[in-house]
Amino acid sequence: MPDYSIGVDLGGTNLRIAAVSTDGQLLEKVTVATRIGRGADHVIDDMCNAIRTLSDRYRGGGAFLGAGIGVAGIIDLDAGIVRKSANLPGWENYHVREQIERRLGTRIYLENDAKVAALGEQWLGAGRDEDNMALLTLGTGIGGAIVLDGKIFHGMNGMAGEFGHVTIEPEGVPCGCGNRGCAERYASASGIVRMARELIESGQAPELAKAANSEAEFSARLVYDLASKGDAAAQRIFQRFGCALGILLADIVNILNLPVYVVGGNVAAAWDAFAPRMFEELAQRSLIYAATAPGDPSGTSKNASVGIKQWTTVVKRAMLGGDAGLFGGARLPSISS
């Protein structure tokens, strides 16, 4: 039996824990409630009990290599601390890694959730054929991560891959970060809702206004449903979304020149509504992309015919959904040194 490790998704509502073998098989997955109200020590106790139960079950076969934990927020990698997380209020000075290591007596890796998701997609998902890729996670905002040579590229202090705050529109909508026109003000769930509200207020979106009045919660999903039914105003929102995402991707392609860019997160489900416009902008705004985009179905392009390696730049959807972070977390003990 191969060696195995544990991946943890430490969310504000649920703690999800998986045992994964080093050859990428999911051995078992459990979910327990995150009892935030009882304090960090209790949450960590619950997590450690679950990790212990799961890791004990597979002992006797391969070796247990440790656990990798993904958390939404800013992680201090050196200290093993969650510096800032909307899901874990009050944990700012809590030594997460140290507390877990003390309880379990094994090496623990703490990471940002978008970073472990990227690692999971690179290992077993949409990026599995390449060692180098970037992940854009479209949710309330835009999360991002860069994987180089099969490892997370952190930059100086773990902030590399802040794709959501790349400037898409220099005089655009103000963002909480202090900038204007950040990508995530357009190409995210909150961006969709904001744009929908603006259209409703301007009186240009009667169907959206009706939906907003009749639903308890006005969501990006609702705007997507209307767009799918052919509502012009809702479709215009996804055009703007696709345009912003295309500009962002073009900037990233021009800077990083990676072979694969994976688009994940809940909002990636609206792919059919935004992707055509996204690809259009991307091809127009990045010569690197235009020159290396796949889609030579004959397989007999000029380069191929003269024996030059056919480079391709691929933008594709994530494959592992919410489990990407579990796989990525479980990958951490194997690739960290």
Add this chain to the structure above:
Amino acid sequence: MPDYSIGVDLGGTNLRIAAVSTDGQLLEKVTVATRIGRGADHVIDDMCNAIRTLSDRYRGGGAFLGAGIGVAGIIDLDAGIVRKSANLPGWENYHVREQIERRLGTRIYLENDAKVAALGEQWLGAGRDEDNMALLTLGTGIGGAIVLDGKIFHGMNGMAGEFGHVTIEPEGVPCGCGNRGCAERYASASGIVRMARELIESGQAPELAKAANSEAEFSARLVYDLASKGDAAAQRIFQRFGCALGILLADIVNILNLPVYVVGGNVAAAWDAFAPRMFEELAQRSLIYAATAPGDPSGTSKNASVGIKQWTTVVKRAMLGGDAGLFGGARLPSISS
């Protein structure tokens, strides 16, 4: 005596060749004319003769490690070919590396000129205290390069660091690459001249118009001289330049999170005219930069006082001028494997 190697700057007008020791001492530098008209074989003969003369002179001390050659244009790193270079017309299918290796019997490294300049600055110049940095070369356009762990980060096929074509203004000036509003349409010598001509045509720049009529060649330098003398229109051009460069830098900082960004190239000489606005935009548009910018002269920031490592993101001018590429070329044999 330490080992040594040769760095070559293969330009369209001059061939510059330097012998550099592995501890970074310039041993000798020679310049010969690039006799482009006589064909690639002759140019390579001249280069090889100069490399041989120089390398022979220092033999007997340390070992000769090889030569690294920087060329403006698109390099096929695998094949050792100059795919596209404005300076070397007709060289597209000429096997530069192979031809030199055959003549000299030593390992040769071919690189893009902005990439070797970055390597030089990282080794001995503005980035010498860090293993990770990016270089922006402001010339006719904008060249770029990323150095990670002391080596050039090439991306998939050598195109990483195409900073000049990052979108700064989505509906901006068309660029030859097919995009609109590329950074290099604003923050470069050609950008300065273009903006000056636009202001002259609109009748808003009498001093620029006068200068343009009296000088044989209307140049970015001329606009800078007027800005230095207090001409409002010329100063406005450098404000726009600084704004565009600030947006570009903010995007790069948000994506890469490196400790050092070096600004070089001829146009960096106009630093005093564009840098204040550049830093202003950068701090507003990148929270990462704003949170880690140097400039706590007391040295008693909140982070320092609680014992947290003080991360800083530094944007500074290049130090080695036109010799950066020679040093970087000479560095290639030591760090390539």
